[in-house]
Amino acid sequence: MQYKKVIDIINNSTNIAIVTHESPDGDAIGSSTAVYLALKKLNKKADLIIKEYSSVFNVVDILNESIREPRNINYDLVFVVDSANAERLNEINILKNANEIINIDHHISNNLFGTYNIVDGKSPACCQVLIKVFNSLGIDIDKEIATSLLVGIITDTNGFRNQSTNKETFIDVANMLDLGVNLSEIYMKVLSTNTLAQFELKKIANNRLEFFENGKIAFTYITEEDKKNVNAQIGDHEGIVDIGRSIEGVEVSIFLHEKDGIYKVSLRSNSYVNVSEIGIIFNGGGHFYASGFVSDLPLIELKNKLIEEVAKRL
Numbered sequence: 048m049q050y051k052k053v054i055d056i057i058n059n060s061t062n063i064a065i066v067t068h069e070s071p072d073g074d075a076i077g078s079s080t081a082v083y084l085a086l087k088k089l090n091k092k093a094d095l096i097i098k099e100y101s102s103v104f105n106v107v108d109i110l111n112e113s114i115r116e117p118r119n120i121n122y123d124l125v126f127v128v129d130s131a132n133a134e135r136l137n138e139i140n141i142l143k144n145a146n147e148i149i150n151i152d153h154h155i156s157n158n159l160f161g162t163y164n165i166v167d168g169k170s171p172a173c174c175q176v177l178i179k180v181f182n183s184l185g186i187d188i189d190k191e192i193a194t195s196l197l198v199g200i201i202t203d204t205n206g207f208r209n210q211s212t213n214k215e216t217f218i219d220v221a222n223m224l225d226l227g228v229n230l231s232e233i234y235m236k237v238l239s240t241n242t243l244a245q246f247e248l249k250k251i252a253n254n255r256l257e258f259f260e261n262g263k264i265a266f267t268y269i270t271e272e273d274k275k276n277v278n279a280q281i282g283d284h285e286g287i288v289d290i291g292r293s294i295e296g297v298e299v300s301i302f303l304h305e306k307d308g309i310y311k312v313s314l315r316s317n318s319y320v321n322v323s324e325i326g327i328i329f330n331g332g333g334h335f336y337a338s339g340f341v342s343d344l345p346l347i348e349l350k351n352k353l354i355e356e357v358a359k360r361l
Contacts, residue, residue, distance in 0.1 A: 073202025101282020
């Protein structure tokens with residue numbers, strides 16, 4: 048798209064909001080805060096709306112300025128980052144009255160719901176897409192912005208281990224290191240440190256692991272009762288889906304965690320199964336190697352349907 052048009056929209060907007068998907072992961076947090084900081088450089092104040100987030104992301108200092116609810120119902124401009132569709136947003140209602148919506152994303156299943164869409168399905172992280180956007184807009188990426196961007200890149204590449212990680216990823220990270228960003232600190236905080244509750248949930252999930260299709264599918268889950276028993280906080284379920292994927296012979300790992308009586312489903316693949324296709328079947332979406340959705344189906348029924356869909360693709 049014409050990036051000059053984006054600058055014109057920003058310059059002509061007074062009330063701006065930034066939103067991302069519910070239960071934000073590192074890429075959602077990094078993208079949201081990076082856009083917030085970039086707008087500051089353009090002398091624009093925005094509402095950074097993030098309802099909840101895991102404490103591991105406190106490495107991004109600017110999160111302290113986020114708000115839980117929108118201050119306005121009529122925004123001139125809403126930035127939506129790292130969200131494949133509007134239904135996953137933490138604040139979908141503000142889109143209905145927004146004059147302009149700029150949708151920046153990297154999910155191949157993005158349905159281009161924005162007024163303007165900047166979507167690169169080949170990028171391993173929305174934060175990596177934003178680097179191109181900021182460069183095109185002439186926005187200087189300083190150490191603070193780079194810290195936010197690196198949080199997103201590290202988490203969505205699973206510590207540079209996902210197959211979507213590319214040469215450009217490492218070039219971008221090298222540039223961030225030149226700015227003084229502490230890669231090892233961020234990596235340790237967002238990927239390598241577990242809370243006690245997180246550790247306990249991983250033990251429960253480990254004990255429930257089941258394998259199907261000659262060990263090519265791994266399945267596990269945790270319930271609300273499990274989380275209550277270990278005093279889990281927001282985000283303590285993160286990383287559990289990777290337990291199954293890390294086991295030799297597993298192509299697809301399925302992880303369900305219950306929240307408010309429904310199940311949030313995470314799917315991860317290792318080599319050749321496009322789990323985004325499965326996510327779309329259940330009104331979700333994502334990437335080739337990572338996707339998710341929400342379902343109100345009973346646990347056993349949902350489990351069986353998922354295994355059936357994955358098995359078709361093995």
